[in-house]
Amino acid sequence: MRKRHLIRHPGFTLVEILVVVVIIGIAGAIVVPQLGTRDDRTSEAAARVMMADLIYAQNLAITQQSNLYVMFQLTPTPSQYSLVRSSDLTVVSHPVNRTPYTVMFGTGGSSGMQGITLVSADFKGQSATTYQAFGFDEIGTPVVYTGAGSQALTSGSIVIQAGQFKLRIDIEPFTGQITVTAI
Numbered sequence: 001m002r003k004r005h006l007i008r009h010p011g012f013t014l015v016e017i018l019v020v021v022v023i024i025g026i027a028g029a030i031v032v033p034q035l036g037t038r039d040d041r042t043s044e045a046a047a048r049v050m051m052a053d054l055i056y057a058q059n060l061a062i063t064q065q066s067n068l069y070v071m072f073q074l075t076p077t078p079s080q081y082s083l084v085r086s087s088d089l090t091v092v093s094h095p096v097n098r099t100p101y102t103v104m105f106g107t108g109g110s111s112g113m114q115g116i117t118l119v120s121a122d123f124k125g126q127s128a129t130t131y132q133a134f135g136f137d138e139i140g141t142p143v144v145y146t147g148a149g150s151q152a153l154t155s156g157s158i159v160i161q162a163g164q165f166k167l168r169i170d171i172e173p174f175t176g177q178i179t180v181t182a183i
Contacts, residue, residue: 039163040182042115046160047167047180049112053103054169057083058176060092061136068092069135069145072121072158078106079118086135086150105160119159119166125151134171142176159183 054070060083061068067086073079083092083101091100103110105118123134125144133145134156142153156171166183 039165043160043162043165043167044180046113046116046162047169049103050158050160050169051178051180053081053083053101054171054176054178056095058136058140061138062140065138067135067137067143067150069133069150071133071145072118074118074121074132078104078109080104081118081121086145115162117161119161121158123156123171124154126154127151128154136176140176142171142173 057068057070069084069086069089070081071084072081081103084090085092091102093099094101103113105113105116107114109116121132122130123132123144124130125146127146129146131144131146134153135143135145135150137143137150142156143150144153144156153171153173155173158169158171160167160169168181168183170179170181171177172179
């Protein structure tokens, strides 16, 4: 009797390959849609940029011992905000690149603000009138710029949006503490 020797070739069976393909397909179906748009991350990054700018404005007002305003312009598009001196309403120079400290939103906007929409910037003073500019006095207390001077801030918020994701940046009266919440 002759023995037959079966030679086994190393490799994977068709069933094993199909199982791996199905697992990769399921994982891809779960992960890929989450990578498509990250509006939450985009708006959070923009909120961090704005917080840094507001803290810089507060510190600059304290060190220069004079009021410094953050003036928001929602129209015309693109919307923007600028840091301006209270004495002559001239735009402050950016400390890094020495250009006017103006931040633009949307397409062609400033670094970190592309794809971001400035929805609103509402600041109320003691008169309960809403303004689109606020700032800090010489001791860092938030004030509202009324066009004819300033008054203490009683409430203030900025709303930004990326896609469908919105964030509200609130400025606390008296202290200037900044908080960010999703809305």
